[in-house]
Amino acid sequence: MTTERDTRHLTYHSINRGATRSYSDLALLHNCNAVDCTGKLRGLSAQWTVRRLSSSLSPLQYPELDEKIVAARQKDMPISDMPNPFEREKAQCILCRLKLTPDYKNAKLLSQFVSPYTGRIYGRHITGLCLRQQQMVEEEIIKSQNVGFMAYYLKQVEFLHDPKLFDPERPIRNHRF
Incomplete structure (x- = not known):
């Protein structure tokens, strides 16, 4: 359950205005449980959590989160040395x-x-x-x-x-x- 104390820090501005991270980074943080949900973030929806994180996080405050974001992004990147799976064989008579x-x-x-x-x-x-x-x-x-x-x-x-x-x-x- 959220209390009045938990919700007073939430901002109602757009997510990217004044934010130091992109929306995808913050959503990635929320989905991979990289944020320690002690009491302040527990029980809030993902949208509220993203808004709260976007207004409070900066790259210098949490360097371990930056490493986790980079590691998560590397897992999703395409493999560069993999051959094209959609390439057709050369047609021969x-x-x-x-x-x-x-x-x-x-x-x-x-x-x-x-x-x-x-x-x-x-x-x-x-x-x-x-x-x-x-x-x-x-x-x-x-x-x-x-x-x-x-x-x-x-x-x-x-x-x-x-x-x-x-x-x-x-x-x-x-x-x-």
Whole structure:
């Protein structure tokens, strides 16, 4: 319970007017119980305690409180040498990631970049390949078709049930048109 004697020292001015500490420092003092609550501060709300502390504390009066404030602030500071947890991995195409080079003799690999219905070569927005690998795949597909390892219009029946490297129905990027 507060008595009249306890509340006569409380001020009704704004918290920061004439105060030697910031509101966050004083609230930190109150919340971490750094203030010795003997009789004067016991039973008062946090707002009254902050007002009382703001008008009565100075940095020279209580150096141990300054140390506690600095220690509490250091615990809340971000870690500077920690890597960014939101940084995404560098995107790589599947051929670069697996270190594969397309070859005209590898018809099974090249047939995965060709539509089984039309025989057209899928674009970069569907395959997700980088520009260099996409150009190499297109050149090797044309070379393989000219030599006779791949068909022009349809996929070979043996390659129809190969695992998908990408989903042609869900392109990575939007169409260019």
